[in-house]
Amino acid sequence: MEDQKIYIIGAGLAGLVAALELEKAGFSPIILEKSHRVGGRIKTDQHDGFLLDHGFQVLNTAYPEVKKYLDLDALNLKTFDPGAVILDGSESYIITDPIRNPLKILGMAFSKVGTMLDKIKMFSLTRELKQKSFEEIFNSASLPTHQYLKKYGFSDQIIANFFKPFFRGVFLEMHLNTSSRMFEYVFKMFAMGHAAVPAKGMGEVPEMLRRQLSKTQIYFDSGVKEIIGNQINLENGSVITADRIIVAVQPDRIMPQMQGQFGQARSVLNLYFSTQKSFLARPMIGLLTRSQVVNNLVFMDDVSQEYSGNGRSLLSVTVLENVLEEKELIPIVQRELEEVSGIKAEFFKFVKSYSIYHALPVVEDLRYEIPFTECQVTDSVYLAGDYLLNGSINAAMRSGRTAAEAIVYSYVPTH
Numbered sequence: 001m002e003d004q005k006i007y008i009i010g011a012g013l014a015g016l017v018a019a020l021e022l023e024k025a026g027f028s029p030i031i032l033e034k035s036h037r038v039g040g041r042i043k044t045d046q047h048d049g050f051l052l053d054h055g056f057q058v059l060n061t062a063y064p065e066v067k068k069y070l071d072l073d074a075l076n077l078k079t080f081d082p083g084a085v086i087l088d089g090s091e092s093y094i095i096t097d098p099i100r101n102p103l104k105i106l107g108m109a110f111s112k113v114g115t116m117l118d119k120i121k122m123f124s125l126t127r128e129l130k131q132k133s134f135e136e137i138f139n140s141a142s143l144p145t146h147q148y149l150k151k152y153g154f155s156d157q158i159i160a161n162f163f164k165p166f167f168r169g170v171f172l173e174m175h176l177n178t179s180s181r182m183f184e185y186v187f188k189m190f191a192m193g194h195a196a197v198p199a200k201g202m203g204e205v206p207e208m209l210r211r212q213l214s215k216t217q218i219y220f221d222s223g224v225k226e227i228i229g230n231q232i233n234l235e236n237g238s239v240i241t242a243d244r245i246i247v248a249v250q251p252d253r254i255m256p257q258m259q260g261q262f263g264q265a266r267s268v269l270n271l272y273f274s275t276q277k278s279f280l281a282r283p284m285i286g287l288l289t290r291s292q293v294v295n296n297l298v299f300m301d302d303v304s305q306e307y308s309g310n311g312r313s314l315l316s317v318t319v320l321e322n323v324l325e326e327k328e329l330i331p332i333v334q335r336e337l338e339e340v341s342g343i344k345a346e347f348f349k350f351v352k353s354y355s356i357y358h359a360l361p362v363v364e365d366l367r368y369e370i371p372f373t374e375c376q377v378t379d380s381v382y383l384a385g386d387y388l389l390n391g392s393i394n395a396a397m398r399s400g401r402t403a404a405e406a407i408v409y410s411y412v413p414t415h
């Protein structure tokens with residue numbers, strides 16, 4: 001096994017998990033990574049005393065692959081309080097744990113977001129989805145989420161005040177056109193686990209995977225231009241011949257024969273501001289129901305103090321489907337922040353922005369897993385990455401595991 005030349009393209013979660021599994025089976029794989037660090041879409045920068053994640057995202061502690069590959073205690077996870085602060089113009093109210101404990105929410109607080117019937121529906125949906133297996137969820141009929149919610153009997157009020165702003169931030173699209181399979185999957189995960197970030201930022205997730213590798217070599221700044229047969233052509237002109245290749249990036253660009261086989265991506269803009277102190281003062285997501293541009297916000301230092309080492313508060317703001325230039329957008333965001341907080345716009349100091357073009361893949365046929373034989377596309381090439389299944393940390397890890405298992409299987413003698 002040691003002498004087999006197994007190359008993995010991409011050091012995101014899918015590539016790292018594939019390497020881990022190959023190591024366990026006795027291989028010593030080589031990862032070729034275009035950038036200068038591991039993590040792909042999960043990265044954390046240090047900037048001016050702050051920790052800045054590339055886009056607001058959370059780790060759900062109920063994800064099965066997360067439990068398998070990460071030591072959650074060692075990650076020093078900081079959990080969000082379940083629920084949300086609804087920032088409804090100048091009014092704000094807290095909905096505590098609407099997914100897990102809807103019946104416990106005080107009538108008055110709930111009446112601002114939904115009806116008594118919504119409360120009961122929420123309760124029954126939670127119970128149903130906790131029972132429903134991943135297989136059943138991903139084999140269910142697929143409806144756009146907005147239709148699914150209406151069909152389930154939720155009122156327009158709760159759809160507008162809770163589901164829309166919350167799931168827009170998860171799906172990274174405005175109209176909840178994403179499949180109900182993804183909705184059920186995410187809802188189930190929120191009902192069963194906690195949304196969390198590692199104390200030192202989301203970048204700790206891929207770092208923990210990388211630290212578990214002992215026989216894998218990672219070459220950074222090694223972008224792959226094209227794969228032809230079992231030959232890898234690098235952007236720097238080098239040519240490598242491999243026994244097996246795992247393509248842990250969307251393959252369209254490097255495998256001409258796969259062009260057009262995978263969908264588009266959803267993009268997102270993440271803006272960071274610093275303020276003297278948090279106006280939420282709790283580790284909770286804030287959902288804006290009436291704004292033009294800001295969808296959701298979080299004070300990251302309310303969740304983990306380590307996100308700010310300079311005594312100021314760090315506000316992460318998510319903007320979807322942005323069409324404005326940054327210099328036009330920032331004052332609009334600052335005004336919206338003033339409206340919901342009462343704090344003057346100029347006190348929100350712009351820190352940095354991340355415009356993420358390929359944030360989530362648009363997957364037509366969302367799946368939880370594929371049989372390991374299905375990810376093999378040629379004699380020597382295997383695919384991995386969230387684009388095969390669904391846009392999530394769990395899917396990326398799962399796909400990496402599946403591709404590695406397929407390779408291990410290919411070495412099993414047939415007689």
Ligand SMILES: Cc1cc2nc3c(=O)[nH]c(=O)nc-3n(C[C@H](O)[C@H](O)[C@H](O)COP(=O)(O)OP(=O)(O)OC[C@H]3O[C@@H](n4cnc5c(N)ncnc54)[C@H](O)[C@@H]3O)c2cc1C
Nearest residue numbers: 010012013014034040041055057058224385386392393396
């Ligand atoms: C803003 C945002 C919010 C999100 N929120 C959540 C969330 O809350 N919960 C959740 O579960 N998921 C979330 N996700 C999704 C999750 O981050 C991804 O599903 C997961 O990280 C994808 O991992 P991957 O390994 O499949 O791909 P990637 O992370 O994209 O990894 C691909 C790697 O390949 C490298 N590469 C690309 N091209 C080449 C090339 N030609 N040669 C060599 N290397 C190459 C890239 O540099 C990268 O390192 C979010 C994503 C974003 C961006």
